[in-house]
Amino acid sequence: MSCWETLADYGLRSLGIGERLLPRSDFTLCQQVVLIGSGMIWNIYFGTLALLSGFFLATAVAVGKAARNPFARKASEWFILIFRGSPLFIQFFFAYFVFLSLKSSYPFFDPFTSAWLGALIVLFLNTAAYSGEIFYGALLSVPKGDLEAADAYGLTGWTRFRRITWPTMLRLAWPAYTNEAIFLFHATALVFFSGFPTRQQKGDALYYASYFADKTFNPFVPYPILAGYFILLTLTIIGIFGLANRRLNRHLPQARRGRLKLRMNLIR
Amino acid sequence: MKTLMMTGAALALTASAAFAQDVIRMGTEGAYPPYNYIDDNGELAGFEIELGNELCARAELTCEWVSNDWDSIIPNLVSSNYDTIMAGMSITDERDEVIDFTQNYYPPTESAYVGASEEADFEGGVVAAQTATIQAAHVAEGGAALIEFATPEETVAAVRNGEADAVFADYDFLKPIVDASGGELMFVGDPVPLGGGIGMGLRESDTELKETFDTIIGEMKEDGTLNEMLVKWFGEEITTY
Amino acid sequence: MFAFCTDPGTLDGLAWFACYLTTGKHLAFYGAFGTVLLLLAITAPAALLLGFGGAVAARSRIPPVSWIGKAYIAIVRGVPDIAFFLFFVIALDQGFEWIRHKIRCPDWDQPIRQGSDFIVCAEAKLPLSTAPQWVHETYGFLVAVLTFAIVFGAFAANVLYGAMRAVPRAQVETAEAYGLTRSQTFRRIIVPQMWVYALPGLSNLWMVLIKATPLLFLLGVEDIVYWARDLGGTKTPQFTDYPHGDWRMWYFLALLVFYLAFTKLSETVLDRLMTRLTRGQATLAGEAQRKAGA
Structure with missing residues (x-):
């Protein structure tokens, strides 16, 4: 069987398209590369959707934490504390069991115990809390002069937020936010390793990597392949966020624009 | 508290005995009752634990139990972190390519x-x-x-x-x-x-140990002690040897 | 534990729980919290040490050394930590045994890899197969610590590398003007001053480290997640005196609360430490303290 055929058979296996049975003997390097790559579809799905949806909640949380209204402030603070203060791994387990018990009383929660929705919700809330804290820090650092200039132009309320505060906040938060994105994608590898079960062997990259490690009894091939994929993914994220950074700073003089400084805040 | 101190004493005993001769380390999962599980005292128990201890006693070997996740139970055996697996593991061709099995101690069910x-x-x-x-x-x-x-x-x-x-x-x-x-x-x-019954898994290179346990399992099948254990743990309906 | 626990079947309510929560298995569960704290206590300094080494290597003027330092930081950072945890333990274990094998048994003629088996001579085994159980457990724990330290050492290296570069250029120039050599400058000027720049990153790292401890159970250590999963599962009366339904949710809730309390406590302590360290420093925070005091 040539590698092209393997690609056709297993390229979309993680979505349930193609060959139904996973390879069970005579494992080739090609099969491992293709299937683990196929699993990356799920990592990208979880990461991208959680990041996009989390972005909006994060903005709301940041504004809430900076708000004068004590109710909004306390709610945001607690939200950030709970999701940043506990391990994602435990959150996955706990969320799965909570969804299970909700499901038994309300049929509405039926799809929530599947990873595609349940784990996505956990990742969404998790990244919203981390990014919310980053945005909050940036919000406090918005230069006073910018706001005074906005006042001078007669901008108020929502317009002032949308045109002045928010873009500046993003610009300041961007390097840290890039890091958050990288770690979020890494965190997607935990989905099928915690509470959420795998259905019909449609798993993420780590699921297939451990499948091969189990079948070939040799962990030294599949895990480095997995690592390679994630390094590629990390580089892609850095690239895309770098482009966004250029756009955010396009009004600045050429010399000050510079490259995205990733060294600022390297861990979550 | 009493039970705790008892286990402490028992541990100390096995520990000092362990210096005397080579210790066979037995890997199991500890999550598959009645084959193997962790009892209320936090210790391994079950059919395989009792059988394993009897096998070791007959072979005059000192054995230590180790619990290990099912996922990595074979990789840890082949890299010599323990010497045998007794974890309700069915004998299959797939596994047989990588490790060796004794004759089954639990009939194909x-x-x-x-x-x-x-x-x-x-x-x-x-x-x-x-x-x-x-x-x-x-x-x-x-x-x-x-x-x-x-x-x-x-x-x-x-x-x-x-x-x-x-x-x-x-x-x-x-x-x-x-x-x-x-x-x-x-x-x-x-x-x-499904499968060819449950056997004890060993490294392919560990032929001597495999012979020893293989013989004793054979003996236990003949003298009926294995059947007694099977009935004790699995009830009267179990297929015996 | 208690005298009235001899026949749990007859108990109910509080008495049942008093007995249930003090079974040997539960005591092992409580002990596992100690394991987690011990892991943190050993890993944190070990990771800091590795991180320091990594940062120094990355700063080195000898290209291959600096490449190694930078590659170490980049690779560990680019890959999810869980991927490392899944095969580092076996890789490290085999690596150590292979090295010992080369030293202790030079005249061994059989191949080390026989099929899928990994075999070294008996003297090279780690720990020796004659060693008592606790040695094996300690060894397994130490390999886990080492794995954690390698992964988090890369993060620490990154933080320290940044902190070393953050020491004001003028300080280094002054040192050069006084005729200090490069290594003297490093030891007397950069290292003492870098900590205040490194602390925010390091405290962040400490939080990340706390939150990574549930992954310990992937490394074959019987930690709190392992016990919570086992204890919470449905128990049938045949194998326990305390049968109950699926209680995993409550056990994991307990773990969640434990971690929340622990991170909150750490945050408070680290904040105080930061306040102390910035006192008198030529940074924005130090300046603010000076003004507040005046």
């Missing part, structure tokens, strides 16, 4: 489906099985949709909470659970014979 109702659709519905077991492989080949969990306990929980229509596992693992469920769970469909 059937795996069975358990559902929450008589009509549970185990042929076309969602069936739960433990990752990396022969049962999981069997379901993956059939018409049902496989849903995988890391521990055997979770597969049964999945049926209780409606995640899966049925669970597919060793009959003897499911039986006490069905008995204790008070009618909530029941066997559905016909049992499926």
